Amino acid sequence: MKKILSIIVAAAIFTGALAAQVSADVADKCYKILEESQDIQAYHGDYSATISLVVEKPGRPKENIQFKVFDRTDKKLMTIVQLFPEADKGKGYLRNDENIWSYDPISRKFTHTSIKEALGDSDVKLDDVEKNNKYWRENYEIFSYEEGTLGKYPVDIIVLQAKTKEPSYAKTKLYLRKDIPLPLKQEDYSGSDRLMRTTLVPKWSKVEVRGKVGYVATQLIVRDELNKGEQTQQVISDLTFDTLPDKIFTKAYLEGLN
Structure with missing residues (x-):
């Protein structure tokens, strides 16, 4: 059954890629906009940050979740450690190239997982956190382009x-400022063009990293479009761009935290 599903998914992705409607020149223009956006964002090389999530679901009290993220963007190395709530403290994720594991500090076991896994009970996924300079060209075809106002x-x-299969969604629609190519809104769709998730970026902060000015999305709002009223607010703090020790990107690091 898993093999059949994999074939179906692969066929759907291939068919969608063939449906791309833009010329090579327009596609290249779009990739350059996305790459310029990636370049002016401050995530290059090593960085660490605290990610605080406020999860809202109808009929339930707000849930606060917090993680520490360590990322080496040019090597596909990432470690995430849960800080809060206390009951889940020490849980983590480790990425080394295409290998991704989740870690349970109680059983002290690592389990292979996917970049599409959600952080805790939130609407934020691992691939939302990861910053990879080659992400767009490696994983997407340009389907359409237009100018507008937001x-x-x-x-x-x-x-x-x-x-x-790397992206969490079959199709993504991005709205990027023309003056400074920062994404203000992102819509994620299923293979049948159903809107699954909307991400708003109301706050960008300017920072200086290694003598270069860059931008950091310090606040995001991620809305689950299938479950109305369900959303996650993400706030980034304690951002540093110091070179990280290699040991942080190992299983032994996660095991040694508890």
Whole structure:
């Protein structure tokens, strides 16, 4: 059954890629916009940050979750450690290239998982946290492009179709400011074009890293479009860009925290 499902998914991705409607020149323009956006964001090389999530679900009290993230963006190395709530403290995730594990400190066991896994009970996924400079060209075809307005900002609107299994969603629509190519909104769709998730980025902060000015999305709101009223607010703090020790990106590091 798993093999059949994999074939179906692969066929759907392939068919979607063939449906791309833009010329090579427009596609290259879109990739350059996305790469410029990635370049002016401050996540290059090593960085660490605290990610605080407030999860809202109808009929339930708000849930607060907190993680520490360590990322080496040019090597596909990432370690995430849960800080709060106390009952889940020490749980973690480790990425080394294409290998991704979740770690349970109680059983002290690592389990292979996916970049599409959610952080705790939130609407934020592991691939939302990871920053990879080659992500767009490696994983997407450009499906469409247009110019528009979002609020007070003129924007480039780029629709991408997944061409690998890496992205969590089959299609993604991005709204990027024209003056500074920062994403203000992202819509994620299923293979049948159903809106699954909307991400809003209301706050960008300017920082200086190694003598270069960059931008950091310090607040995001992720809405689950299938379950109305369900959303996760993400706030980033304690951001540093110091070179991280190699040991942080090992299983022994996670095991040694408890």
